[in-house]
Amino acid sequence: xxxxxxxxxxxxxxxxxxxxxxxxxxxxxxxxxxxxxxxxxxxxxxxxxxxxxxxxxxxxxxxxxxxxxxxxxxxxxxxxxxxxxxxxxxxxxxxxxxxxxxxxxxxxxxxxxxxxxxxxxxxxxxxxxxxxxxxxxxxxxxxxxxxxxx
Numbered sequence: 814x815x816x817x818x819x820x821x822x823x824x825x826x827x828x829x830x831x832x833x834x835x836x837x838x839x840x841x842x843x844x845x846x847x848x849x850x851x852x853x854x855x856x857x858x859x860x861x862x863x864x865x866x867x868x869x870x871x872x873x874x875x876x877x878x879x880x881x882x883x884x885x886x887x888x889x890x891x892x893x894x895x896x897x898x899x900x901x902x903x904x905x906x907x908x909x910x911x912x913x914x915x916x917x918x919x920x921x922x923x924x925x926x927x928x929x930x931x932x933x934x935x936x937x938x939x940x941x942x943x944x945x946x947x948x949x950x951x952x953x954x955x956x957x958x959x960x961x962x963x
Contacts, residue, residue: 814912818961820908823906824903826889830847830882830883831883834878834879848885851866854899858889859896861889862890865946866887867885867943868922869883869941869943870883884902907939908961912929912957913955913957922957
């Protein structure tokens with residue numbers, strides 16, 4: 814699976830968050846439920862930088878086998894004045910491996926992650942994220958950014 818190395822600047826995000834683990838039986842429900850909730854409040858998030866949505870994985874307790882925080886969010890230009898219940902985070906600047914997938918969002922992302930877990934990447938386990946954007950054909954293009962150790 815191919816990827817490109819990219820240097821990213823800090824990115825402010827606003828959204829909803831939850832804690833989960835890849836090995837708990839309700840992980841899919843936690844993440845799916847979080848996205849459903851976020852889509853219900855998406856229009857109330859202020860100062861959006863663009864129309865993309867982000868799935869962010871951070872605050873890892875160790876590696877991908879342990880608990881982590883997940884956010885359904887969007888990039889924002891300003892964080893002040895966001896509605897109650899909105900979580901504000903910063904995606905840290907750094908080196909990321911950028912993967913691209915196209916297709917039906919959920920299935921395309923799952924396939925990339927399955928391959929990622931089997932790759933020998935020097936992951937930082939600080940922050941990883943998915944960036945979703947609609948294409949003209951109504952499909953989804955997903956960029957998956959994996960934080961790397963410096």
